[in-house]
Amino acid sequence: MKLTDTCIDCLLSRVVMECELVSADKACTERTVVSCRDLLASLKGSSLLHPQIASAVHRKASQMIKNPDPFRELKAAGNAQAMEVCREVRGSLGTFRDVVLASVIGNTFDYAVKDHEVTSDFSRFFAGEFEKGLDVDDTDRILEKCSRVVYLTDNCGEIVFDRLLVGFLKARGSHVTVAVRDGPILNDATMEDALALGFDKVADLLTTTGGGSEIGLDLAKMPANLAKAIDECTIIIAKGMANFESLHEYRNMPPIAYLMCVKCEVIAGITGISRGSKIALLRERDQT
Incomplete structure (x- = not known):
């Protein structure tokens, strides 16, 4: 993009x-x-x-x-809000579609988009959005490909629900590599956040996307262990718009599941999906 x-x-x-x-x-x-x-x-x-x-x-x-992490307090607040709601709802999330939807709703914790408002009452917001469901739902086709997964996280707050989704995949026998941001940037989740939430205890490999403070995925900067995981995976699960903005430009990639809320008109124009939509969109493998 x-x-x-x-x-x-x-x-x-x-x-x-x-x-x-x-x-x-x-x-x-x-x-x-x-x-x-x-x-x-x-x-x-x-x-x-x-x-x-x-x-x-x-x-x-x-x-x-002169501040390497200006969003630090907002990140902590987002994780705290999400954990409170997660405790309320996790018992009712029984299917892959349920945990994907919860993770996509979590993607609204995004301070990087002008005119996108992060709700102050996430519990009420979550309940309303969960009832509406996904606007694009490829979850059945996505799950079929989840034997070896590379999971690219996005923001704090939503990473709490990513932990549930990774746990669901592990419980069904998937091999899961999780990659967080290499350094603080915006309110994106870093290794500090992932370790605090126990991703190292559930993922087969916990790594970073490389490049220091870098959003999205730059193939030239990613660490060797992530490059190897992508070469061997059956699907990439990419959270959020920055990962979409990177990956949709690349070719000869594994299948990619884009899990996000469409939060701006530019992404809406590229995808042909209305702004505000919650999507679990599968891009099949291409060889071009």
Whole structure:
């Protein structure tokens, strides 16, 4: 996925949010926004994918505001909210479709998208969205391919429900590799979050996507153990829009299950699926 003017506006709004989260003064905020805007201008015509450019911008913002993890408190709050709801609902999640839907609802814990609002009452929100179900539901076809899974996580909050989904897959005999972000960026889950939730006790391999503070998946930066897992897997489960933005550009990949809420018009245009939709979308293996 290439950078659009809409993407630039969205990215810069997140830079402003990062400044607000660390209580940066007006002068620091202005310097940071200008620096990030200049970086975007220099990268817009490059061959880099959107997540690669966005990662560079957020690394620049963190450098300017002198804080490597401005979303740290929001991440902790998201995990706490999700764990409270998880305790309420986990006993009623009996099928693969149920745990996938819960995980997709969790994908709404996303502070990286302009005009996407993260609910303050997640319990009520979860109940309403669960009743509505998935808007695109390929779960039966996805489950058939889940003998060897590479699971690419996305945000804090939702990672609580990812833990349930990984546990479900392990209970049915799947081999599961879980990859989290290599360093803090936005409110994406890192190894610290995964270990706190016990992913090391349930996954066959817990690793990172590599590249330091990098959203999405850059094939050139991923560690050797993740590259090997992808070569050997029967399906990649990719959570969230950044992983979609990376993977939909790559060819000669295993089947990919995109589990996410469609939170912006750019992704809606690419997928042909309305903004706000909750999807479990299977992309079959291609050889082109």
